[in-house]
Amino acid sequence: MKILKFGGTSVANSKNILLVENIIKKEASQNKVVVIVSALHGVTDHLIKAAEYAAVKDDSYLQVVKILEEKHLQLVRELIPVLEQSSWLSFVKKHFNDLEDICNGIFILGELTSRTKDKIVSYGEFLSSNIIAARLLHKGFDCLWMNAAELIRTNSDFTHAKVDVDITEQNIQKYLNDHQNQIIIGPGFIAQDDNNNITTLGRGGSDYTASIIAAAIHAEELQIWTDVSGMMTADPRLTSNAKPISEILYHEAMELSHFGAKVLYPPSIQPVMSKNIDLKIKNTFDPDAKGTLISHSLEKTENEKNHIAVGISNMSHIALLTLEGSGMVGIPGISAKLFQGLNHGNINVILITQGSSEHSITIAIHEKDISAAEKAINTSFADDINLKRIEPVKIESGLSIVALVGENMKSRSGVSAKMFGCLGNNAINIRTIAQGSSERNISIVISEKDTRKAINILHEEFFESEIKQVHLYICGTGNVGSKLIQQIYDQNQYLQENLLINLRIAGLSNSRKMLFSDRGIPEEEYANWIELGQEASVQDFAEEIISRNLRNSIFIDITASAEIPRVYEALLKRSINIVACNKIAASSDFDNYKTLKNTARNHNCKFYFETNVGAGLPVIGTINDLIKSGDKITSLEAVLSGTLNFVFNNYDGSRMFSEVVAQAQKEGYTEPDPRLDLSGTDVARKILILAREAGYPLQFDEIENVGFLPEACMQGSVEDFYEKLTEYEDHFKKLCSDAQREGKILKYVAEFKEGKAKVGLRHVSPESDLFHLYGKDNIVIFKTLRYSEQPLVVKGAGAGAEVTASGIFADIIRSI
Known part of the structure; x- marks a missing residue:
C-alpha cells in the first residue's frame, strides 16, 4: 500500500483537483492507496483570520466565512454533477453554519482559546477531503472517506499536539484491516485527544498525518505531492540556479527541513525514517518529473559521491540571545537552568553555541519569541543578575540562519574553510557558528539582509562548478x-x-x-x-x-x-x-x-x-611581482605620457605645435583638457604612483616638475589654451631646434632615484633606450638589486581607448 499526500496548492481549485484525480487513478491502478489532503490553498489562514476578527469583536469575520463558504460551494458545483449536487451543497452549508456559530460565540465572549482555534481550522481539511472523496465516488472509484482525526490520538496540547504513537498505530492498523477499499481518502492535520476534542498537529501537519499512517502500516512508500519538483539545493526564490535533488538521505533531509526547506514539514520525516520507508516528493503539476527520493541508503554515482553538500537551507526572522558573565565559569547546572527556563516559557531553541571559556552561551530562537524568552531567562537568573555575576540577556534581532548540509561533509577537511572563505570574500559577517558532532551540518547566523547574497555565494561555491x-x-x-x-x-x-x-x-x-x-x-x-x-x-x-x-x-x-x-x-x-x-x-x-x-x-x-600608468602595459604588476619576490627598486626612468610622446614624435617645427596637440586630442590620446597632459601633472602622478608601489612614501608636492609650457598657456579656457600655443610657436620651435643641434630628440621623461622624483623635457641621444620610442608608446626602465647591470624594460602602447580598456579588462579578470 502507498500513502499519497496532496498539499494546499495541489487542491487549490477544481482544475488542480482534476490533476490530483489523474495521479490517484494511476497509482490506484497498481496499489491500494491512502490519500491525505490539506485544506484548499489559503483556507487555513482565512479561518484563523476569521477567528481572530471575532475575538476582537470585529464583524469582518462574517465576510471571511461567507467568502470561504462560496469557495467550497463553487468547488462542489464544478466537481459534482448537477443531479448529485444538492446533498453536497447542503453538506457544505451546514458545516459553514456551524463554523459561523462558533465564531459568533467567540465574538460574544471576546476570547479565542487554543482549543477553539483548533476546532475552527479543522474545517478546512474536513471539507476538502469530503468533497474530493465525493468526486472520486462520482467517477466510479472504489473510494471511502476516512475520518483520520478519530484515528490519530494526541494529548491536549492544542495547536501543536503530541501524538500517542502506540494507540494511534493500533487504530490505523485496525481501520485499514477492516476497510479494504482501493482508495481511502481522509483529512490531514487534525486529530483528537482522549476527550474527543479536535487537536491539530502544527502547520504542515498534513505531511505528518500521512507519515504517521505510512509508518503504522509499514507502507511501501510515502508520496508528498506539492507544487515543486522535489527538494532543491537552495530556495529557488533566492537563487535562480537552484537545482533539484534527485536522491537524498533521511538525515540530510531532516537537517534541511529543520533549517527552513519549505517542501517538507520536519516532524513528518521521523515516523517513516524509523520504519525505513522511502519518501518521495513529487510535483502535482509535473507528475512525470523525477522528484526527490528520501531514503536510508542510496546508490550514488561516482560524481555524486564527490559532492560535498546536498543543499543549503535558510531560516529568517531569527534572534540571538546571549547569556554571559564571570559567574558562569566552572559552575555546573548553568545550561540546565537556562533550558529549563526556556522550556517553562514554551520557547523552541533552534541553535546553540557556547564558548570553551564557559563565559557565555548563545541561543537562536524565532523573533516572535523574544519577549517571552527574555523574561524566562532573566527570571531564571534573577539572583545572579542582581549580584552582577551574570549580565541580563543580550538580544540581537534581524538575523537569519543559513545551513550547509551534506553527509559527505563528514570527516572532510577544508569544508568550513571553503564556506567561511567565500563568505568572507564577499563581506558576509558571521555572528555565530554551530556544527553538530555528526558533521553533516554547518550552520551560521548572519544579518537577514545578507541572506540572499550568502545563499547565492554558497550555492555558486558548492553546486555551480561551471560558471x-x-x-x-x-x-x-x-x-x-x-x-x-x-x-x-x-x-x-x-x-x-x-x-x-x-x-x-x-x-x-x-x-x-x-x-x-x-x-x-x-x-x-x-x-x-x-x-x-x-x-x-x-x-x-x-x-x-x-x-x-x-x-x-x-x-x-x-x-x-x-x-x-x-x-x-x-x-x-x-x-x-x-x-x-x-x-x-x-x-x-x-x-x-x-x-x-x-x-x-x-x-x-x-x-x-x-x-x-602605461594604459594596458604591465607596469604596476611588474613592480608588485618584483617586490613580492624580494627584489628592491633602486631607480626608474620612464616615458609615461602617450600624449606627450605622440606630440614630440610628431613635432619637428615643420607645422604648428598647436596642430600636433589638436591631432593628439582628436585621436583620443589626451584628457578633455590637454593641459593636464602637457603640464606634466599627469606624468608626475604616474611616477608618484610607481614610487609608492615600489615602497617609497612619496607625496605629490615632493616631485620636481620642470615645465615647458609658458605660464600664459595655463590661463583661461581650452580654446584660450590653443590660441596661446599659436602665439608661443617660436618658443616650441626653439625647444625642438636646440635638441636637433645636439643630434638628439625631445622626450618628456620621468625619473625616480635615491628616493626623489623628477619630470620634465630631456634631450635624448640615439644610444638611449628612450630614443627609439614611436607614436604613443610608453617605456619604463627598471633598475633593481637583481637588474642592476642590465635593466628590466617594459615598452609598448601607452595610450588609446582600446589598449586602456584592455588593461582595465585584465584588472577585472585579475580581481575575480
Missing part, C-alpha cells in the same frame, strides 16, 4: 568606457567556456544617468541605457551598489573625477573590488593612498589600478 557570476558596476561610459563595455560583451562567451566566468554589467553610470540590473544589462539594451536610466549622483550610485549586496561585485572607475574616489573606502569596506583607471586615489595624499590599500587588504578584496 561564476561576477557583477560589474561601471562608472564612466565615454571613449574608454564604451570600448571596455563592448570588449566585455564580445569576450563573455569565451570567458564562460574557458574560464568559467560570466560577467554581468549590473550597473552603469555617467555624470547624468545611472542604470541597474541584477541579471545584467543585455547588449541589445546598452545602446539605449541612458533613456532607461535614472538621475545619477556618485553617492547614490555607490549606495545602490552596497544596498543591492550582490556577490562577486566589482566597481570600475573609468573617469578623471575627483569626487568618485571618495566612495572607494565605503565600497572596499563592503568587500567590493575596485578597478580604477582614475589616477586621483592612488596619487592622493599618501595617508589616503595607504588607507585604501589597507582597507582592501583588511576586507579581503582587491584594489587594482594598473591602467593608472
Whole structure:
C-alpha cells in the first residue's frame, strides 16, 4: 500500500483537483492507496483570520466565512454533477453554519482559546477531503472517506499536539484491516485527544498525518505531492540556479527541513525514517518529473559521491540571545537552568553555541519569541543578575540562519574553510557558528539582509562548478568606457567556456544617468541605457551598489573625477573590488593612498589600478611581482605620457605645435583638457604612483616638475589654451631646434632615484633606450638589486581607448 499526500496548492481549485484525480487513478491502478489532503490553498489562514476578527469583536469575520463558504460551494458545483449536487451543497452549508456559530460565540465572549482555534481550522481539511472523496465516488472509484482525526490520538496540547504513537498505530492498523477499499481518502492535520476534542498537529501537519499512517502500516512508500519538483539545493526564490535533488538521505533531509526547506514539514520525516520507508516528493503539476527520493541508503554515482553538500537551507526572522558573565565559569547546572527556563516559557531553541571559556552561551530562537524568552531567562537568573555575576540577556534581532548540509561533509577537511572563505570574500559577517558532532551540518547566523547574497555565494561555491557570476558596476561610459563595455560583451562567451566566468554589467553610470540590473544589462539594451536610466549622483550610485549586496561585485572607475574616489573606502569596506583607471586615489595624499590599500587588504578584496600608468602595459604588476619576490627598486626612468610622446614624435617645427596637440586630442590620446597632459601633472602622478608601489612614501608636492609650457598657456579656457600655443610657436620651435643641434630628440621623461622624483623635457641621444620610442608608446626602465647591470624594460602602447580598456579588462579578470 502507498500513502499519497496532496498539499494546499495541489487542491487549490477544481482544475488542480482534476490533476490530483489523474495521479490517484494511476497509482490506484497498481496499489491500494491512502490519500491525505490539506485544506484548499489559503483556507487555513482565512479561518484563523476569521477567528481572530471575532475575538476582537470585529464583524469582518462574517465576510471571511461567507467568502470561504462560496469557495467550497463553487468547488462542489464544478466537481459534482448537477443531479448529485444538492446533498453536497447542503453538506457544505451546514458545516459553514456551524463554523459561523462558533465564531459568533467567540465574538460574544471576546476570547479565542487554543482549543477553539483548533476546532475552527479543522474545517478546512474536513471539507476538502469530503468533497474530493465525493468526486472520486462520482467517477466510479472504489473510494471511502476516512475520518483520520478519530484515528490519530494526541494529548491536549492544542495547536501543536503530541501524538500517542502506540494507540494511534493500533487504530490505523485496525481501520485499514477492516476497510479494504482501493482508495481511502481522509483529512490531514487534525486529530483528537482522549476527550474527543479536535487537536491539530502544527502547520504542515498534513505531511505528518500521512507519515504517521505510512509508518503504522509499514507502507511501501510515502508520496508528498506539492507544487515543486522535489527538494532543491537552495530556495529557488533566492537563487535562480537552484537545482533539484534527485536522491537524498533521511538525515540530510531532516537537517534541511529543520533549517527552513519549505517542501517538507520536519516532524513528518521521523515516523517513516524509523520504519525505513522511502519518501518521495513529487510535483502535482509535473507528475512525470523525477522528484526527490528520501531514503536510508542510496546508490550514488561516482560524481555524486564527490559532492560535498546536498543543499543549503535558510531560516529568517531569527534572534540571538546571549547569556554571559564571570559567574558562569566552572559552575555546573548553568545550561540546565537556562533550558529549563526556556522550556517553562514554551520557547523552541533552534541553535546553540557556547564558548570553551564557559563565559557565555548563545541561543537562536524565532523573533516572535523574544519577549517571552527574555523574561524566562532573566527570571531564571534573577539572583545572579542582581549580584552582577551574570549580565541580563543580550538580544540581537534581524538575523537569519543559513545551513550547509551534506553527509559527505563528514570527516572532510577544508569544508568550513571553503564556506567561511567565500563568505568572507564577499563581506558576509558571521555572528555565530554551530556544527553538530555528526558533521553533516554547518550552520551560521548572519544579518537577514545578507541572506540572499550568502545563499547565492554558497550555492555558486558548492553546486555551480561551471560558471561564476561576477557583477560589474561601471562608472564612466565615454571613449574608454564604451570600448571596455563592448570588449566585455564580445569576450563573455569565451570567458564562460574557458574560464568559467560570466560577467554581468549590473550597473552603469555617467555624470547624468545611472542604470541597474541584477541579471545584467543585455547588449541589445546598452545602446539605449541612458533613456532607461535614472538621475545619477556618485553617492547614490555607490549606495545602490552596497544596498543591492550582490556577490562577486566589482566597481570600475573609468573617469578623471575627483569626487568618485571618495566612495572607494565605503565600497572596499563592503568587500567590493575596485578597478580604477582614475589616477586621483592612488596619487592622493599618501595617508589616503595607504588607507585604501589597507582597507582592501583588511576586507579581503582587491584594489587594482594598473591602467593608472602605461594604459594596458604591465607596469604596476611588474613592480608588485618584483617586490613580492624580494627584489628592491633602486631607480626608474620612464616615458609615461602617450600624449606627450605622440606630440614630440610628431613635432619637428615643420607645422604648428598647436596642430600636433589638436591631432593628439582628436585621436583620443589626451584628457578633455590637454593641459593636464602637457603640464606634466599627469606624468608626475604616474611616477608618484610607481614610487609608492615600489615602497617609497612619496607625496605629490615632493616631485620636481620642470615645465615647458609658458605660464600664459595655463590661463583661461581650452580654446584660450590653443590660441596661446599659436602665439608661443617660436618658443616650441626653439625647444625642438636646440635638441636637433645636439643630434638628439625631445622626450618628456620621468625619473625616480635615491628616493626623489623628477619630470620634465630631456634631450635624448640615439644610444638611449628612450630614443627609439614611436607614436604613443610608453617605456619604463627598471633598475633593481637583481637588474642592476642590465635593466628590466617594459615598452609598448601607452595610450588609446582600446589598449586602456584592455588593461582595465585584465584588472577585472585579475580581481575575480
